[in-house]
Amino acid sequence: MPPGIFSALLLVFFLAPPVLAQSTALDSTSTPLPRPRYRSLPEEAIAVPGMALYIIAERSVFSLGKYLAYGIWNLRLLDRAKALSTTADGRAGVRPLSSTHIGTGARLFYKNLFLNGDATLISSWGSSTTKSQRHKFQLYWPSGRILPGGLKFTADYYQRPKSNFYGMGSLSKLIDLVYFHRESLYLRLNYRRRLSPQLVLNAGLNYHYIDIRRNSSRPPGPLPAPLLPPGLATLAQYVETSATLNASFVDVPNSPTHGHRTLLYLGYTQSVDDNALSHLKLLFITEQFRELFYRRTLSLRLGTEWRLAPGANEVPFYELSSLGGTEYLRGYETGRFRDRGSAFAKVSYKYPIWKLLEGMLFYETGRTLRHPGDLNRKHWKSAYGGGLRFWVPEGFAFEQSVAISDEETRLHFDLSTLF
């Protein structure tokens, strides 16, 4: 560096005394006091380009964030929006909703509608590729209003013009993809009773009407006979009875570090028309949590699901046990593998990043089964990935993850459920 420039820098940074700026004493209270500088004018000049860059960022990005935060926090804009979309007595209102599972829509509620039951209507529309829509009406009587437990009536209409079916078994190929159109109506009555702080029992009675047709748009050409699944091109009606037992022995419900959870589901679906599609459903999942050190937690989840058709009945393909999607084998398309049975396992490791933010790594494996005897080491599909999880104690958990399989890399966001 030339000595002249070096001397100038020295002068600017070290020798120009900022204290010179505060020179004269105040002689009148009416005169504004001078503002002492903490650095010299040459230093101010050197700082100008950096400050200009900062001001651009400040005005364009940070200010926006601050205004947003101010609006939400101080002006309570969300609270106001909530108040605006709720009647004065708080009985009725409307709320927006959006998620990758159910699409975008709205939830309307009306409290104390019938026999003191709380009514909800949820309408949602999926993305432009699936073009699905769902309209669900619920009437819920919390524990103690009518019965000792909670009672819920649900009417659920679901339409999905473009669902995937790749064929049966773990060896199904991507090129075997068939699209089908699905339209269904569920009428459900569900009773939920807490047996103890850890045990919850659900009993359900459903009426189920479903219309499954092949999506004629693609792929063109006739469907190969081996791929023609039971249940396609039928209008079917069912009555289903089910019971679910949830056991949860964990320390923190939304972010366990030790303990275990188990779910057992048993249901029988009876055809109430000419179709011989009656079947039995069985689902068992258990998950064990173990803290390795300081809230770094390893969990192991094991599960199996079965559909059994008695006598001459067959299991409709859309009711088959499936792997892939948002819960099991997340690296694959929803319903990628289907068969009468499935077995799956997941190992995950979660670690704290911030108070309510966790990092997560997982490895999942699973396969579909025709018979329990098919269970061997072959044809297991696996996926792995990681993500971030934001959770609120006794509240919701939001999960953003990426899952990688040999077929694709999928991004999920999810308002987590226990299973």
Place this chain on the structure above:
Amino acid sequence: MSCCPKTLLFLLLLAGGCSSVQPPPQSYIYPDDHPIPRPKKRKPSLVVEILDKSISHQIKQLFDLPRTVRKLVGHPYQALNVDAFDEVPNSTWFTNRNGTAPMSLEEIRRGPNQYYGPDTTGAWTVLKLKSTDAIPGLTIVDARGHQYLIKFDPPEFSELPSGTQTVAAKLLYAAGYNVPENYVVWLDPKRLQMATDAVLSVGTNDNRAPTSKRSMARADLQRLLERANPQGQPLIRALASRALPGIPVGPWSYKGIRRDDPNDIYLHEHRREIRGFYIIASWLNHANMKEENTQDMYDPQARFLTHYLTNFDGSIGSNSTRPSNPRRGQANSFDLKDSLIRLVTLGLYVHDYERAPRSIPHPSVGYLGNDLFKPRAWKAMYPVPAFENMTRRDAFWGTKIVTSFTNDQIAAAVSTGAYSNPAAASSMTRFLIERRDRIGHYWFARLNTLDRFKMADYGTLEFTDLAVARGYADSAETRYRCQVFAATGATLFKDKLKNTVLTLDPAWRQHAHIAVALLAQRPHYSARPILVYLQAAEKGWRIIGLRRRD
């Protein structure tokens, strides 16, 4: 040979070698109590403040090239409001108290208090009730007409917030800051009577407008008392915090100035008493440094602002309604660096505060773990711009104040917390003493600890080595390097002193002024010399200023 580099450094640092020494410091500190019009009330947003300090301000500092260069080369910006002796003059922000002249134990116990608490000879009239705060509270007026905010302890941690608030207020007042009058009181519910226009305010925490406000009913008060006193004791322990004098005009900020206060001319991040507050806050583990915990009060008669610190229930062993934890003071509430380390290492890196035991032997004083406390690594809950600008000179100023508290003074302050368990009070006293000593040992090993210069008689300069005087260094191992310069830079005298007295040669009076460079020498000690400027007076010498170096 080992001392050669030090000698070289000593000479180099004496500003320009033989040619000349730097001139004596000149500084005029403007008084800040001129009459001003009443400023508008500030209502800063907590969430905007956190975003600003945690992200926006950090990026701004990165873009500030001169500041970054100065930090890298070890010449940071120094505080603006210091006098020629590197001290903070009394102002509406700060009053020199225990740091300059020891206060008596009675003065420590009294602190800012002018009474013994709300008047107990008459009824307390309830004006307002805050129902959704973490700690329920009510505003009352006593028989004297004084207004108090009554805050109850959470039943599961009785004495914790009220005791902590009281003790911290006493210590901060003695340190020199303006704080409210806090009293531990035992409230008789029968004494409470409702004002006709009493108001119930819901959701008022974090300086936000209440979600609802309505006139208050006796049943509301009854519910609050039941919540504060589930066991139905005849007297309920609470904290009574007297309303600050004047008109509240909102909190002050830890950076910038208040533009509608013409007296406020020194950028707050460059005020010594705010920068140096880092040391005092680290001592008290007063980590909740949000602006809401400060207050500007306008005096309508004298017409100027006084600047207060408020709300200390998140200090020492308390975290407002519950005990503190090992993380407090170790990391910001949202600590980007900590979070990134965990994210990148997949959680394999475990911070010390995660490993630390969380035992709480005395719930009334909270968590008093000191194992992790490192004086320079302490962090407030949110980044504080003034703390980020703290230099060693600021640190020396703060350390001087913290170490000025004797064990007896600390015990006297703790006694005002009125703890029912003497063992709890003792453990808090030990906690504060241990932290004070860690601060003293750490900072006095890195700073020139020579202070309190005075002319003992016409020809003798006396000074105090604070490290020795306060027990952080051994006088037997300490010597003092001394060099006297003429204004021209010529060396008049050079020697090592065994004690803290320098006899000045009358022959030096021929110079307009002289500069005395002094530096203590002892094992494990590294600092830079201090320059004390003396001017020949009619009889002897007059100290006209000093220069400390970072």
